[in-house]
Amino acid sequence: xxxxxxxxxxxxxxxxxxxxxxxxxxxxxxxxxxxxxxxxxxxxxxxxxxxxxxxxxxxxxxxxxxxxxxxxxxxxxxxxxxxxxxxxxxxxxxxxxxxxxxxxxxxxxxxxxxxxxxxxxxxxxxxxxxxxxxxxxxxxxxxxxxxxxxxxxxxxxxxxxxxxxxxxxxxxxxxxxxxxxxxxxxxxxxxxxxxxxxxxxxxxxxxxxxxxxxxxxxxxxxxxxxxxxxxxxxxxxxxxxxxxxxxxxxxxxxxxxxxxxxxxxxxxxxxxxxxxxxxxxxxxxxxxxxxxxxxxxxxxxxxxxxxxxxxxxxxxxxxxxxxxxxxxxxxxxxxxxxxxxxxxxxxxxxxxxxxxxxxxxxxxxxxxxxxxxxxxxxxxxxxxxxxxxxxxxxxxxxxxxxxxxxxxxxxxxxxxxxxxxxxxxxxxxxxxx
Numbered sequence: 001x002x003x004x005x006x007x008x009x010x011x012x013x014x015x016x017x018x019x020x021x022x023x024x025x026x027x028x029x030x031x032x033x034x035x036x037x038x039x040x041x042x043x044x045x046x047x048x049x050x051x052x053x054x055x056x057x058x059x060x061x062x063x064x065x066x067x068x069x070x071x072x073x074x075x076x077x078x079x080x081x082x083x084x085x086x087x088x089x090x091x092x093x094x095x096x097x098x099x100x101x102x103x104x105x106x107x108x109x110x111x112x113x114x115x116x117x118x119x120x121x122x123x124x125x126x127x128x129x130x131x132x133x134x135x136x137x138x139x140x141x142x143x144x145x146x147x148x149x150x151x152x153x154x155x156x157x158x159x160x161x162x163x164x165x166x167x168x169x170x171x172x173x174x175x176x177x178x179x180x181x182x183x184x185x186x187x188x189x190x191x192x193x194x195x196x197x198x199x200x201x202x203x204x205x206x207x208x209x210x211x212x213x214x215x216x217x218x219x220x221x222x223x224x225x226x227x228x229x230x231x232x233x234x235x236x237x238x239x240x241x242x243x244x245x246x247x248x249x250x251x252x253x254x255x256x257x258x259x260x261x262x263x264x265x266x267x268x269x270x271x272x273x274x275x276x277x278x279x280x281x282x283x284x285x286x287x288x289x290x291x292x293x294x295x296x297x298x299x300x301x302x303x304x305x306x307x308x309x310x311x312x313x314x315x316x317x318x319x320x321x322x323x324x325x326x327x328x329x330x331x332x333x334x335x336x337x338x339x340x341x342x343x344x345x346x347x348x349x350x351x352x353x354x355x356x357x358x359x360x361x362x363x364x365x366x367x368x369x370x371x372x373x374x375x376x377x378x379x380x381x382x383x384x385x386x387x388x389x390x391x392x393x394x395x396x397x398x399x400x401x402x403x404x405x406x407x408x409x410x411x412x413x414x415x416x417x418x419x420x421x422x423x424x425x426x427x428x429x430x431x432x433x
Contacts, residue, residue: 001090002181003229006072006174010099013050013134019168026100028136028165036160037140040153045141049378052134057120058371059137060380060405062417063151064104064238065130065246066158068097070166077163078234080215082156089214090229095166095174101130101248102165104158105139105379106150106240116242116417117379117386122372124411127427128418130248136161137378148208151240159237180229180260185268192267193301194228194255195291195321196423198236200243200277200309210239213274220283223291224274225298228256231272243310244337244414245422254424255305255335270299275321277314284317292324303331307423312339312350319351326355335360337420338430342366345432362426365414377405386411 008021016027030048037046051057071077074092076085106115118128125131138161140154185191198212201219209217214235218224226235237247256272263269273291278284295301304325308314315336322332338348338361351359377384384405403409413419413428420426 001227001229002179002183003090003233004093004177004179005096005232006093007096007098007176007178008169008172009175010097013052013100013136015050019164021169021172026097026165026168032164033138033157033161036157040140040157042142042145042149042153043140043157044143046157047137047139047141049137050134051120051137051376051378053120053125053132055120056375057378058117058374058376058405059103059105059120059135059378060115060117060384060386061105061107061139062103062116062118062379063106063240063242064155064158065248065417066102066104066162067248067251068100068102068162068165069234069251070095070163070170072170075233078159078237081211081237082159082163086214088230089233089235090227090231091233094233095169096251097166097169099133101133101135102158102161103130103135103137103379104154104240105137106147106154107139107380116415117411118417119371119374122374124369124371124416124419128416129425130418139379152211155237155239180232182228182260182263182269184264185270186264189264189266189268190302191270191300192259193270193273193295193299193304194259195273195275195295195304195306196231197275197277197307197309197314197318200311200314202277202279202311202313210241212236212239219276221274221276222287223294225294226272226274228260228269228272231256236274242417243422244420245309246417249421249423249425252425254421255307259305270301275317277309277311277317279313284320288317288320288324291321292328292330295325295330296328301330303333306332306334308334308336309422315350319353319356322351322356323353326353331358332356333358333360335362335424337362337422338364340364340366345430348430360424361430362424363413363420363428364430365412365420367413369411369413369416369419371409371411373407375406380405
């Protein structure tokens with residue numbers, strides 16, 4: 001598949017009577033965004049705010065961050081999410097707006113692990129890309145709404161906003177155009193594949209299967225082969241469970257972009273396998289062997305990069321795929337995160353096959369970050385409590401207490417949006433001392 005991304009870079013984000021781009025400034029109509037909420041029965045009111053880099057502000061209850069994009073040709077916007085019609089993503093022309101994000105906040109999450117937060121200033125702002133650009137914050141107000149219904153409604157509102165903003169730039173020439181095409185293979189270059197674990201049902205404690213793949217839930221799927229451009233073009237997206245894999249990062253998937261840009265020069269990027277976490281050993285054994293067989297017999301891969309979903313079971317599944325690939329002579333490189341900052345890498349790696357000797361780790365989930373007080377809190381009630389440190393995350397997942405959300409709080413690296421990325425867009429690593 002051939003996908004062309006046209007990108008316009010903005011310099012600022014402001015509210016306006018209508019949505020348009022002028023002199024590098026994106027003006028967004030709050031009324032047009034609010035109108036999207038009127039189509040959602042579970043949303044009583046929609047709060048829409050803009051926050052800028054350097055502001056003394058904390059954004060709470062973050063369930064996703066989205067980049068404004070729209071299709072220009074060769075497809076439809078967010079297939080399976082904004083429409084019941086389906087077209088396979090990954091071809092044609094897509095318009096992208098860089099220099100801003102759309103932050104989706106949901107205050108009635110049923111489990112503290114499902115949300116993240118980030119500060120727009122302070123000592124850890126430089127470690128998240130989202131604090132370094134203006135953000136449009138969207139927060140629904142509701143009463144007694146089912147969290148599942150609200151999640152999907154919020155996603156639809158956010159994605160409609162992403163399309164609205166991107167379409168406002170179509171009258172202007174893009175600042176950058178990049179075409180991705182891995183159809184032709186170059187003899188003599190190594191064949192490299194990517195195994196992308198998108199989902200971990202171990203966290204769906206209330207039996208909510210997030211519809212992440214073309215708007216569908218795939219918690220028990222066996223390995224699937226898709227085109228890399230599909231991932232870049234909206235085939236996979238978050239749905240409210242903050243899994244350290246915001247939609248913004250999927251749209252700008254660092255592993256896929258790097259492999260595509262190296263295609264035909266340093267390597268042949270032969271394709272993508274989508275997997276999910278198997279919490280049952282029986283399914284894990286089957287899925288890992290299937291994935292390895294696809295890598296060898298379908299892709300004829302010499303090497304594979306593998307990334308994970310959230311948690312220890314996800315790491316074990318990634319390790320199983322890597323082990324099976326190595327047995328078939330395919331060099332495997334997992335990208336993982338360690339769980340406990342108070343342990344050591346050899347214990348926390350969870351991959352012990354000596355054949356798998358090339359592991360990249362991008363940080364520790366439970367590393368504490370002390371955040372200073374802020375003047376404003378978005379995405380939450382003014383008197384909200386910040387579940388500090390491990391509170392509400394371990395120990396039975398019971399929110400036992402916390403600190404005022406606008407005061408000094410102790411966050412975790414996994415909660416601070418953008419610090420750790422499951423797909424490699426991280427700003428740190430774990431180091432033994």
